Amino acid sequence: GIQVEQSPPDLILQEGANSTLRCNFSDSVNNLQWFHQNPWGQLINLFYIPSGTKQNGRLSATTVATERYSLLYISSSQTTDSGVYFCAVGGYKLSFGAGTTVTVRA
């Protein structure tokens, strides 16, 4: 099956800092999504981005499908941004990466 690698595994930020999360995948995909898993376990949809660039407030994402990677940018981080960020790729089905645990300190 398709392999999904996320980096870094852990990220500690000071409030107000910017950061970049990376997702590499091993095959071409028709679906790529970024999620934020909140402390209660719910997956919050951030972006559906099989290719191109999107922005939503302080978050933006870019997927370069030909080079098999996607980036999630968090700008001016806030403590509420803490949690686990997952990249999931595929087509009909989704395979998840191991996640990046983000901790934003006040």
Added chain:
Amino acid sequence: GAVVSQHPSWVICKSGTSVKIECRSLDFQATTMFWYRQFPKQSLMLMATSNEGSKATYEQGVEKDKFLINHASLTLSTLTVTSAHPEDSSFYICSARPPGTNTGELFFGEGSRLTVL
């Protein structure tokens, strides 16, 4: 976005009993739903694909007799963990996508946390 809901959010059961978890698409019809499992501090692993009106398809290594899936309507899929044991304790999450393309955005339920004593 589309809404997927699960029930119950939390369930505690005794070893040897069976537990049913429901997954509903609230504002769209879903011919297919996906069931995932997540152990603490790990990623989500796809268990099975639930197909309305037909048998579910299971991922390699998932016991179909242990995890019974029924997709009886276009808005409801159920996962039954049969003869549950402590090693079945986990976070179970379902997902579905609104009608359209087969590769469109997937939406996830709130998850159901199962603890088997």
